[in-house]
Amino acid sequence: xxxxxxxxxxxxxxxxxxxxxxxxxxxxxxxxxxxxxxxxxxxxxxxxxxxxxxxxxxxxxxxxxxxxxxxxxxxxxxxxxxxxxxxxxxxxxxxxxxxxxxxxxxxxxxxxxxxxxxxxxxxxxxxxxxxxxxxxxxxxxxxxxxxxxxxxxxxxxxxxxxxxxxxxxxxxxxxxxxxxxxxxxxxxxxxxxxxxxxxxxxxxxxxxxxxxxxxxxxxxxxxxxxxxxxxxxxxxxxxxxxxxxxxxxxxxxxxxxxxxxxxxxxxxxxxxxxxxxxxxxxxxxxxxxxxxxxxxxxxxxxxxxxxxxxxxxxxxxxxxxxxxxxxxxxxxxxxxxxxxxxxxxxxxxxxxxxxxxxxxxxxxxxxxxxxxxxxxxxxxxxxxxxxxxxxxxxxxxxxxxxxxxxxxxxxxxxxxxxxxxxxxxxxxxxxxxxxxxxxxxxxxxx
Amino acid sequence: xxxxxxxxxxxxxxxxxxxxxxxxxxxxxxxxxxxxxxxxxxxxxxxxxxxxxxxxxxxxxxxxxxxxxxxxxxxxxxxxxxxxxxxxxxxxxxxxxxxxxxxxxxxxxxxxxxxxxxxxxxxxxxxxxxxxxxxxxxxxxxxxxxxxxxxxxxxxxxxxxxxxxxxxxxxxxxxxxxxxxxxxxxxxxxxxxxxxxxxxxxxxxxxxxxxxxxxxxxxxxxxxxxxxxxxxxxxxxxxxxxxxxxxxxxxxxxxxxxxxxxxxxxxxxxxxxxxxxxxxxxxxxxxxxxxxxxxxxxxxxxxxxx
Numbered sequence: 001x002x003x004x005x006x007x008x009x010x011x012x013x014x015x016x017x018x019x020x021x022x023x024x025x026x027x028x029x030x031x032x033x034x035x036x037x038x039x040x041x042x043x044x045x046x047x048x049x050x051x052x053x054x055x056x057x058x059x060x061x062x063x064x065x066x067x068x069x070x071x072x073x074x075x076x077x078x079x080x081x082x083x084x085x086x087x088x089x090x091x092x093x094x095x096x097x098x099x100x101x102x103x104x105x106x107x108x109x110x111x112x113x114x115x116x117x118x119x120x121x122x123x124x125x126x127x128x129x130x131x132x133x134x135x136x137x138x139x140x141x142x143x144x145x146x147x148x149x150x151x152x153x154x155x156x157x158x159x160x161x162x163x164x165x166x167x168x169x170x171x172x173x174x175x176x177x178x179x180x181x182x183x184x185x186x187x188x189x190x191x192x193x194x195x196x197x198x199x200x201x202x203x204x205x206x207x208x209x210x211x212x213x214x215x216x217x218x219x220x221x222x223x224x225x226x227x228x229x230x231x232x233x234x235x236x237x238x239x240x241x242x243x244x245x246x247x248x249x250x251x252x253x254x255x256x257x258x259x260x261x262x263x264x265x266x267x268x269x270x271x272x273x274x275x276x277x278x279x280x281x282x283x284x285x286x287x288x289x290x291x292x293x294x295x296x297x298x299x300x301x302x303x304x305x306x307x308x309x310x311x312x313x314x315x316x317x318x319x320x321x322x323x324x325x326x327x328x329x330x331x332x333x334x335x336x337x338x339x340x341x342x343x344x345x346x347x348x349x350x351x352x353x354x355x356x357x358x359x360x361x362x363x364x365x366x367x368x369x370x371x372x373x374x375x376x377x378x379x380x381x382x383x384x385x386x387x388x389x390x391x392x393x394x395x396x397x398x399x400x401x402x403x404x405x406x407x408x409x410x411x412x413x414x415x416x417x418x419x420x421x422x423x424x425x426x427x428x429x430x431x432x433x434x435x436x437x438x439x440x441x442x443x444x445x446x
Numbered sequence: 447x448x449x450x451x452x453x454x455x456x457x458x459x460x461x462x463x464x465x466x467x468x469x470x471x472x473x474x475x476x477x478x479x480x481x482x483x484x485x486x487x488x489x490x491x492x493x494x495x496x497x498x499x500x501x502x503x504x505x506x507x508x509x510x511x512x513x514x515x516x517x518x519x520x521x522x523x524x525x526x527x528x529x530x531x532x533x534x535x536x537x538x539x540x541x542x543x544x545x546x547x548x549x550x551x552x553x554x555x556x557x558x559x560x561x562x563x564x565x566x567x568x569x570x571x572x573x574x575x576x577x578x579x580x581x582x583x584x585x586x587x588x589x590x591x592x593x594x595x596x597x598x599x600x601x602x603x604x605x606x607x608x609x610x611x612x613x614x615x616x617x618x619x620x621x622x623x624x625x626x627x628x629x630x631x632x633x634x635x636x637x638x639x640x641x642x643x644x645x646x647x648x649x650x651x652x653x654x655x656x657x658x659x660x661x662x663x664x665x666x667x668x669x670x671x672x673x674x675x676x677x678x679x680x681x682x683x684x685x686x687x688x689x690x691x692x693x694x695x696x697x698x699x700x701x702x703x704x705x706x707x708x709x710x711x712x713x714x715x716x717x718x719x720x721x722x723x724x725x726x727x728x729x730x731x732x733x734x735x736x737x738x739x740x741x742x743x744x745x746x747x748x749x750x751x752x
Contacts, residue, residue: 263589263610
């Protein structure tokens with residue numbers, strides 16, 4: 001024990017008293033880091049924001065009043081259904097005069113388009129500018145996977161990863177218990193488990209996933225990630241007819257033909273969700289962002305019985321397919337700095353935590369996931385949060401980071417759908433690869 | 447009556463003068479309509495035609511490629527299949543409502559109790575918007591949870607795949623069209639039947655004709671012009687149907703219900719290939735014009751006074 005602790009001097013006592021008196025002010029200043037930051041410097045500005053229609057955008061709009069009270073900046077935002085929003089973004093950015101300052105982008109579809117068209121402002125100068133970035137913003141708090149997803153190949157950061165979605169396995173715990181089946185430890189085991197749980201006579205399928213063209217691609221890529229491989233190499237080469245891709249295609253085919261409900265060839269996520277929610281399937285592979293209705297007693301028959309499992313490992317890899325949305329500032333906006341304040345505020349720790357608590361999706365920030373407050377009063381069990389955290393650690397892009405993502409999904413989606421009608425996987429993938437190759441090559445030229 | 451003799455030449459000049467000037471005066475009045483038509487109809491068409499000769503991808507370069515888009519189109523198996531599928535869908539979606547609608551018109555033309563109420567119920571599907579109709583049918587088609595398979599199970603039949611099988615998707619979509627648009631055909635034909643003269647029927651009754659003979663030899667020939675009107679309207683509608691198919695199947699499973707409109711939508715608004723999509727529009731336009739002219743020619747031939 002030190003001499004100071006045993007016999008404090010008069011100077012120490014006076015110093016301690018002064019520190020004690022000053023402490024509340026220092027702490028307050030640290031807690032409200034924003035108090036030292038000038039949020040009002042762009043007061044009077046008016047921002048136009050284009051969002052995608054979803055529960056997360058509802059929350060963003062709900063926060064607008066607080067943002068205006070804090071900054072004096074008015075926000076005019078609109079939510080547009082996903083497909084139309086993407087079309088509007090494409091056309092407006094291409095016109096060179098978008099009508100909005102801030103835009104929500106689907107990173108899994110529009111990331112490379114945004115880079116090629118130079119749609120968005122690089123956020124790095126803003127992040128480096130202490131006069132523009134609140135000290136409590138803490139960009140390092142965004143999960144590594146999310147940050148990587150939002151970063152372009154040249155290192156520029158043109159979006160804040162507001163929302164990330166992981167593919168995982170929803171499973172019906174009651175069905176598993178009744179048949180004495182354990183949660184699968186590998187993709188091959190998953191098929192075996194689905195066979196055991198499959199009971200067509202009772203109208204229960206062992207497994208359900210998307211079969212509809214275009215929508216079915218993440219199912220295939222999820223299996224492919226189990227081979228430690230994506231559909232396009234880092235150098236831009238298509239890996240879609242490799243033995244690994246064919247293995248993933250075979251997995252897709254047998255899971256959707258042998259242990260799935262009839263008609264999955266036309267199933268999108270909503271049909272899968274309805275089937276699982278009504279207790280007609282034992283497992284469902286899809287994004288964790290679709291979890292909310294499963295725990296809603298007015299919509300679901302399996303409330304409290306839902307298990308949230310991390311996608312099992314494949315033969316050569318263990319990954320969860322990653323998708324996400326980002327918020328970016330239009331490069332042609334005349335109000336970039338005010339827009340940056342909007343981005344900061346909407347993606348701050350409190351609002352990201354609110355998103356998780358509301359069950360609106362998984363936020364890009366690690367602190368939100370780690371915060372015990374997220375679980376308090378949540379409709380989701382502990383397992384849901386554990387699945388989110390574990391999936392985040394093994395997340396990898398679920399779609400190729402190329403420009404013609406939509407064509408990719410269409411061409412390969414049709415090929416995969418054909419396999420559900422009995423077509424040979426290798427032949428369909430080879431055909432699709434040949435059809436898509438010139439489209440990919442051309443997209444990089446123009 | 448007092449006759450006024452005027453020199454022939456003067457009278458002719460007075461009559462002819464306004465006739466010569468009239469068209470020039472009327473040009474001014476026609477100008478707004480001409481400008482409107484030029485801006486709204488002619489310009490978009492010329493622009494589409496020009497775009498069909500371009501390699502034009504949103505966000506990419508624009509270059510003149512001549513007829514390359516058309517050459518690519520005719521070599522595109524998916525386009526060819528979508529054309530055939532469009533024709534198959536159109537034939538079914540025209541013939542079935544015409545047959546059922548005509549039969550319904552004959553039934554509702556007769557007097558029977560509750561006729562007014564039943565006629566109102568029959569035409570109700572027509573009042574619903576196509577997207578709402580499509581959403582409701584989508585739920586009903588669900589293979590496990592849809593009401594249609596439940597009804598089949600009640601009468602001991604196995605479940606049907608409906609729109610979730612490539613081999614049954616088109617006929618199922620036609621079913622939706624039939625449910626939605628048969629009332630329109632019924633209304634058109636019923637209107638025609640109300641205008642039929644009663645004399646032929648009186649004569650036929652005296653001659654001892656049966657109901658079928660009266661329908662076959664009197665009603666049908668007389669209402670054929672009205673049926674042809676319904677055929678023209680239904681053909682154009684069925685050719686351009688998009689919302690129902692897109693909402694229910696998005697052209698799937700695979701490409702099993704991908705009609706020309708869905709193919710066009712994908713090229714233009716999903717892949718942003720505006721040049722190629724414009725070529726599809728031009729071909730589609732030619733098909734619609736050719737079919738419309740054919741149907742109008744047939745209609746002209748079937749007119750009562752023809």
